[in-house]
Amino acid sequence: MSENLGQKVSEPVGMKAAAEAKIAAGAGSVAEQGCAGETKTAAEKLTAAGGKNILLVNDLPGYGKVALAAMTPILSRLGHYVFQLPTAVVSNTLDYGKFRIQDMTEFMRDTLVVWKELGFEPECICTGFILSEEQADLIGGYIRQLRQERASRLLVVVDPIMADGGKLYNGIGPERVIAMRRLLVHADVMVPNMTEASFLTGIRPGKETGTSEEIRELVEGLREISGKSVVITSAVMQRNAGDMIHLVCGYDHLRNEYFEIPYDFLPVRIAGSGDIFSAVMTGELLKGKSLEEAAGKAVRALSRLIEENQSHMEEYKGIVVERYWELLGAER
Numbered sequence: 001m002s003e004n005l006g007q008k009v010s011e012p013v014g015m016k017a018a019a020e021a022k023i024a025a026g027a028g029s030v031a032e033q034g035c036a037g038e039t040k041t042a043a044e045k046l047t048a049a050g051g052k053n054i055l056l057v058n059d060l061p062g063y064g065k066v067a068l069a070a071m072t073p074i075l076s077r078l079g080h081y082v083f084q085l086p087t088a089v090v091s092n093t094l095d096y097g098k099f100r101i102q103d104m105t106e107f108m109r110d111t112l113v114v115w116k117e118l119g120f121e122p123e124c125i126c127t128g129f130i131l132s133e134e135q136a137d138l139i140g141g142y143i144r145q146l147r148q149e150r151a152s153r154l155l156v157v158v159d160p161i162m163a164d165g166g167k168l169y170n171g172i173g174p175e176r177v178i179a180m181r182r183l184l185v186h187a188d189v190m191v192p193n194m195t196e197a198s199f200l201t202g203i204r205p206g207k208e209t210g211t212s213e214e215i216r217e218l219v220e221g222l223r224e225i226s227g228k229s230v231v232i233t234s235a236v237m238q239r240n241a242g243d244m245i246h247l248v249c250g251y252d253h254l255r256n257e258y259f260e261i262p263y264d265f266l267p268v269r270i271a272g273s274g275d276i277f278s279a280v281m282t283g284e285l286l287k288g289k290s291l292e293e294a295a296g297k298a299v300r301a302l303s304r305l306i307e308e309n310q311s312h313m314e315e316y317k318g319i320v321v322e323r324y325w326e327l328l329g330a331e332r
Contacts, residue, residue, distance in 0.1 A: 051079040052286050053121065057139055058128030058275070060086040064093035065318030066272030067128055073322055074279040078329075080286070083122055085111060087131045093271045095316040105135055112142055121146065124155040126282055128275060130162075133179035143186040155285065158187040159278050163195040166206040181225055189229045189291065190222060191278055197222055197232050209236040209244065219251050219258070228253045231295050233277060248299050252291040259292040263299050268310045272318035277302050280328055301328050 054075055058067040072082050085108055091100040115121075125143060130136050146154055160180040162172050177199050184190050184200070198205045201221030203214075210218065215235055222230045231250040238244060246265040251258050277298045284294035304327045305319055313319070321328060 051081055052123045053083065054080045054124045054126065054282070054286075055083040055085060055122035056126050056128070057085045057087060057130070058126075059088040059090050059131075060084070061093060062089070062091045064271060064316065065320055066093055067275055070272040070275040070318060070321055071126070071128070071279040074276065074328055075283060077322075077325060078283045078286075080124075080283075083115075083120065087129055087135055093316050093318070095271060101131075103131055105132065105138070108135065109138060112138075121150070122154070124157070124282065124286060126157045126159070126278060127183070128159050128161055128278065130160075130180070130183070133175055136176075136179040136183045140183045140186055147186075155189075155282075156187050157189045157191065157278060157282050157285075158184055159191045159274060160184060160196050160200065161274070163199055164193055166195055166208050168199065184222075184225045187226045187228060189231060189281075189285070190226060191231045191233060191274075191281070192222070193234045193274070194218075194232060194236065200225065209238050211238050215249060216258070219249065223251055223253075229291050231281070231291065233274065248295050250291065250295065255290060257290075257292065259295070261292070261296050261299050263303055266303070266306050266310060268306060269315050270306055270309065270313070270319060271316050273302055273306070276305065276319065276321065276328075283329070297329060 056068055056071050056075070058071065060068045068084050068086060072084060076082050086104050087108065088104055089102040093099075094101075125139075127139060130139070143154070143156055160183070162169060162176055162180060168177070181200060192200060194208055194210075195206065197203075197218045198207055201218055201224075203218055203221050204210070215232070215237055218232060219230050222232070229250065229252050231248060233248050235247050235249050236244050237247060245262055247263065248261045249259065280301050281294045281298040284297045285291065289297070305321075305324055308324070308327070309319055
């Protein structure tokens, strides 16, 4: 599939070095020549109407409502123009144990060159599953370049998908953790789960619960990476009485405020729940909501979706989000 996509690039970019040279040189764009294409015009119309140009960097599943298949319809329904940059094309969600995965690194590299030449620029970037250290550095370099070239603000939300359940995913080692830390330097908002936070900071790696003080230590450790906002999902706090409280917690650097959002834990696992959380939260941030308000809306929406689906769905298949616009705050 990647070979076919590569053949549709309007100009054969070719080798990695050539692509990097074009990005660095900033070859004259179509927009500069006064002949922007239809996609640019559509994006401009949506922006004028209040929508944003959002770049989603995540995997594209053939089967399963996760990653790009879950995030794109939510943000599109909210009136945004969504760019999709697949890090991998996968046959189905990986939980099934058998899958086919196609690395899209070269496609990503070539696509960024073409988009630069056409003048396509996002106002918000959300990253999810990153397949390799090379991809993490590629996206980090792209974000850095956009910020150097543009005076307007770019919102970057990074979900460092690499671990859960107290351990790194199969095939992910220390090098990926280091690469994700490099990418997180560019994040306005990072959204790790408890396990990812522990590996990224090096604070009690793999521990899934913590006292209030230990969780605050994790938040502070993550803040040191980017200097900006932090949201830890699925945190589990130990109370003095020995009971546990499940919460989303973090720090809003724009308001200099810490926050905690408790929620009722439901003992089910639904594929794509993190992608839905990120999409809803990002949509709320783009409405001008504070990080605590945006994360709170995502918690409530996701909790309701899980309640509605826990008794009758395949946990690996994901949720058909288009059935639940009202719950997601995307009704018209």
